[in-house]
Each structure stands twice: as structure tokens, then as C-alpha cells.
Amino acid sequence: MITSNSRQVLGRSPLEWFSSLPVFALLLLTLIIGTGEMVHGQLLRLGESMFGDSKAQVQYFMLRAEPSKPTCDANQDIEVELKKQSEAPAAKGDDDIDNLFGDQAPGDPTVARRSMEQAIAICKAKHDLYNRVKEHQTPQVKVYRTIETSFFGLFQVGTDNRPLILLLMVSIAAITTTLGFHHIGIRPGHYTRDYLLQSITQAIASGLLLYSCISYYQILNNSGVPVEHALLHYTWMVFAAILLLINLKRIVMPVKSPHGEGTWGGAFLAIPLYASMGIIAGSYFLLHNHPAGLAIYVNQLMELPTIFLNLGLFIWAGMLLKQSRIVDLFMDLLRPWRLSPQLLTYIILLAAAVPTAYTGASGIFVIAAGGIIYHEVRASGGSRQFALAATAMSGSLGVVLRPCLLVVLIAALNKQVTTNGLYHWGFYVFLLTSTLFFLTSQMLRTQRASIESFRVAIPATLRAVIPTLPYVGVVIVVVALYEYALDTKLNEITAPTIMPVMLLIILIFDKIINKGKTEITPDYASHRQPGVERSIRFATNETIGHIGALLSLMTLSLAMGGVIERSEVMNNFPHVFENHWTAMAFLVVTKVFLGMIMDPFGAVVLVSGTLAPIAFANNIDPVHFWMMVLVAFELGYLLPPVALNQLLTRQVIGEPEIKVADGEVKHLGFYRRYERWILPMVVMTIGLSIVAFGPLAVHDFPQLAFVKDWFPHPAQ
Secondary structure, three states: OOOOHHHOOOOOOHHHHHHHHHHHHHHHHHHHHHHHHHHHHHHHHHHHHHHOEOOOOEOHHHHOOOOOOOOOOOOOOHHHHHHHHHHOOOOOOOOHHHHOOOOOOOOOHHHHHHHHHHHHHHHHHHHHHHHHHHHOOOHHHHHHHHHHHHHHHHHHHHHHOHHHHHHHHHHHHHHHHHHOOOOOEOOOOOOHHHHHHHHHHHHHHHHHHHHHHHHHHHHHHOOOOOOOOHHHHHHHHHHHHHHHHHHHHHHHOOOOOOOOOOOHHHHHHOOEHHHHHHHHHHHHHHHOOOOOHHHHHHHHHHHOHHHHHHHHHHHHHHHHHHHOOHHHHHHHHHHHHOOOHHHHHHHHHHHHHHHHHHHOOHHHHHHHHHHHHHHHHHHOOOOHHHHHHHHHHOOOOHHHOOOOHHHHHHHHHOOOOOHHHHHHHHHHHHHHHHHHHHHHHHHHOOOOOOOOOHHHHHHHHHHHHHHHHHHHHHHHHHHHHHHHHOOOOOOOOOHHHHHHHHHHHHHHHHHHHOOOOOOOOOHHHOOOOOOHHHHHHHHHHHHHHHHHHHHHHHHHHHHHHHHHHHOOHHHHOOOOOOOHHHHHHHHHHHHHHHHHHOOHHHHHHHHHHHOHHHHHHOOOOHHHHHHHHHHHHHHHOOOOOOOHHHHHHHHHHOHHHHHHHHHOOOOOOHHHHOHHHHHHHHHHHHHHHHHHHHHHHHHHOHHHHHHHHHOOOOOO
């Protein structure tokens, strides 16, 4: 029976024991590492306040270890030492260097005396400090510093081994995803031939990866220099070997689908995207006599472990959000108004931008809340096609807002921009794209909009506010605890650590206050599990599937970036264009294309090294360039052949509903048949055109110079 690991929740299967517990432990360890620096900073401050002595000029950091007694003699007799030096014969140098300056004159007694007095003063100060520190080494200090340094040691071990933690998490998740046929493809596997071709292509990709990893290790081992992080290389090889064995077994013993054999043409659409990328990249490097190339580029994942570990935490936060009633409670605020599907979707997109920014990428929010959004739009009277368009776009607008992880990665790789500048202009881009969606959807609507009267809607909304207040209180308490107890504000750096903790607490709170109550659960929320343990376990299972699918795709995107980089295809295009309009047009097309075939994180790494210099060489402002890149990527995620956000929408809504949606419009006009594709594409295309060329027009045409006054520059 073909089932996703995310569905095996009622009973703990062996697969779940293999994956859920280790990944849960790794996610918690990542949280501990992220929180460790905050906690350790507070432990140092607390130690200073408890044991520091300003009068004796003893600080806590001096007490963190047993002091070493100075070896110098503070009671040295200066007169005796001076006499020894004056009576000692002058040393003759054996080296010619000693004779470069001729015979050395005897030392000046005054200078020698002053030097010795200074040395003795320094020695006395060392002994005095030693005695003061020794006096402060109380039993209480020793107990406290044992706790503090032990915590620091644990935190430091985790920090030093981030790459290994990331690789273990990706390996376990990818193996679990492979066993559950949960990888991302143009369409999910359904028939026997689908599963067989998936296994064949994954076997080829994992075989190429294994061979490349072995070749890479042999090159390093034969270099004459000890191999750094050898355990990482062994882990990569074991990971690739396990994937190869799993898929070879399935080729020899094919999985039979109850739905029939299917066609080979349809089976090609079910090939996992990461497997296609692995075959293309691995074959390219083999043909160019560089077998280690695939391993070298996928190892780039280990160069930025914090970014990808944070992405895993964001996915977990999204799945925890999905288990809570937060989105339902928000929708309760809107239901009394009986908004039109278009207006409701506009408000949902505005609200969804915040959790999208806090979950790091648009696809994660589609996974977390796409089902609820789809059914709410349907309940308001929206067509299935419109609801699918809204779901696919639900995460596309918030990726430019603080504290989106993608913006942090851009700033980390490109010193020409800062997160402050990107987030500042990202807010205006968000206003533009959200307004464009509202205007476009209003122009294309077929039904007259009607809103409930204020007299009816406002009291109902106020009643719906009351259940949300405890959750708002929990959020305020968590943020306040971090800010005042750990001196840590919620921002783009700390969000990956704080958000999962916040969602865990909210989920526990949600399950406790609703324990024993009979909830009216919508059909689309049937995934929601009763009880804290089952909810967290289910969320972790879903997290594993999405980490395995998304990070496998991202890892092989890095390899595809390597193919593009090493093939020097970019050298076929000019680096300096006639004007910045032509340069921008070229960059727009290439960024949309990359968005169509690559994940955002891998694409950002590629663009930073290849296309960003072209923009800067053509006098395109770095912030303007990266704003364009983010919007272009989002358009690419909505376009075939991959259309990542559309694929994720299919996953969360379900293939049967997609078929019903397509079937009910097959006799209508072109737009109605393809509304779920056309509407997001129109909105993002217009938005991209304005973001890409609007600033150039303001810069080049004096008539538009007044527009600059509308947008104050960010504070640096």
C-alpha cells in the first residue's frame, strides 16, 4: 500500500520510529543551539551580577577557571640584578646578523633600572590580581561556573557540528520521503509505471551521487593533506548507498498500484524533480571528466548549515501552525462580513504575508495553510479555479517582508545590500503586488459583490475576537520572555528559533484549553489530531516529508547551479549592455527562467555568483536588482514546467479535487479553463514589470523625478 509517512500517525510504524524520533531530536537540538547563545549570554550577565566585585576589580569572566599563579618574582632586588648585568661579559653573536651594527655599547644603567622597575610593577599587579581572584573563588562560584561552562560546552559542540546535524536531518528525511513516494514531481505517482519510473530515475541519481562522493573523497584523501570533516563524507556515501538500495529493490520488486499500469508518457511527469536534476548534473560532470563535481556542489549545502537548519525549523513551525486553530480563528473574524471571494482572498493574502515571512518561503505557507484558504474561498462562493489560484498565490507576496529567511541569505551572500534596505523596499513591493491582485481579481469577477451590513457584521466580529485573545496573550508572553529574560528581540536573525518555540507553546495551549470539548472540525481540517503528543508527532511527520522533498530539491538545485556555472553558458551573453534597460530585460528573463526550474535558495546562490555582477556592471542598484529577483522568482514558481507553488497546491488540495476543478470548466472559455494559472501569472507579471522597469523610468525621465519623494529612504 502506497502511503506517505505523514499519514502514518495513528500507530507508530517502524518507519515512524526510524524517522520521527531522530528528526524530532535533531530539530530540538537545533532549537537548543539557536537558544544556547541567548541563554549563555544571560548566564554570563547573571554570573557578573552575582559574583563580580567592582571594588576589587574582579569580573566574572576572571572566575570561570582556576587562576594560574604568576611565575615572575615580585620581590626581586633591583640593585643586585643591576650589578649582575654590569658584571656579566658581553655576549658575542655567532651569526653575521649580530655584527651588522658593529660592537654594541654597554647598556645605560638608568634605562635598565627603569625597565626592571616596570617589569616588577607588572609582576606585582599580576600577583595582586591572582590573589584577588583566588579570594573570590568561593564554593558558590565553582558550582555556578560548572553549570555555566557545561552549558557552554554543550552549546559549543552543537554549534561546531551544525553541518553534521543538517546532513543527518536531510538524510533521514530524504530516505523517509523516498520510502513514502513523497518527493515533488510534476504530478504525484498514481500508477504502477509511475512508481517504477520513479524508482529507476532515483536509482540512477543516487548511483551517480554515490560514485561522485567516493571520487571526491578519494581526491581529498590522495591530496596528501588530512581530510577535514571526514565523517561528513562518510555520511554522504552511506546516505546515497541507502537511497540506491531502496530504489534497486523497488526495481527488482516493483510496487503494484491498485489503479492500474498507467502510461509511460504519464509516468515521466511523475519523476521526482530532484532525480531529474541529479541525472542531468551527474551526467554532465561525468561527460566532462569531473566525476567529483556532483558531490562538490551538493556539499555547498554544508557551507551554509544555519540557513538550511533554520529552513527546517520554519517548516516545522508551519506544520505546528497547521495543527492549531490559529488560521480558523482568524477566518472567524472575516466570516460575519460575507465578503466576496475576491475581497476575501485579498484580505487573506494580506494576512498570509506575515506568516509567510515568518516561515521563510512561500511554499511552506502553501503547505501549512493552503487547505484552509482553498476551502474558505470556496465557502464564500469562489469557483474551484479561483480558489486554486488564491492558494497558489497565498505565499507569494510575503517573501519580501521582514524577517523572510531568503532575504537574510541574500544579504549574507552579497555585501552590497543589507537586510534593512531589502525589507524597507520589500514593503512597497508587497503593497504593489497585493493591490494588483485585488484590482485584477475585481476586473475579472463575474458576480456582483455584496457585504454584510455593519450592524450585523461588527457584533459578530467582536464576539469572534474573544476566543483569539488568549492566543494573542501567549504570543505577547513568549515575545516578552525572549526580549526581557534573554535580551533577544524577535527579528530576522532570531525568528527561526523563536517561532517554533512560540508555535509549540501555542499548540500545547490550544490542545489543553480544548481538551474534552467537542469541536466542530471542518472536513479540510480532519488532519488535526487530538492531544498534544499526537499533534506534535503528526506535525513532525509532515515536517519530515516536506524537509525530505524540499531540501532534496534544493540540494540538487545547487548541483544544477554548478552545471550552469561550469558550462559558462553565461559567457555567451554580454556582461555590459548598451543601456541598463536592455540589461534589466535580460536579467528579468533569466531570473524567471531560474524560478521555473530551481528552488529559491539554490537560485540565490547561483545568481549571487553569476548574474548579480552583470547587474552591478550595468549600473543597476543592488537593492533594486534583488527586489526584482525576488518577484521574478515568485513568478517562476507559478509557471510551468515546474511551477513549484502550483505543485504544492496540488499536494495540499488533493488530486481528486484538482480533477473536479478542471472537469467543471472544460467547456468554458480559455480564461475560465486556466484561471488558476492565468490569474497569478497576470498579477506577478505586471508586478515584475513595474518593479523591474519602474525605478529605471524614474531615474531616466525627469518628469517622473517627483516619485522619489513618495518613498523615504530606509534608516541604515
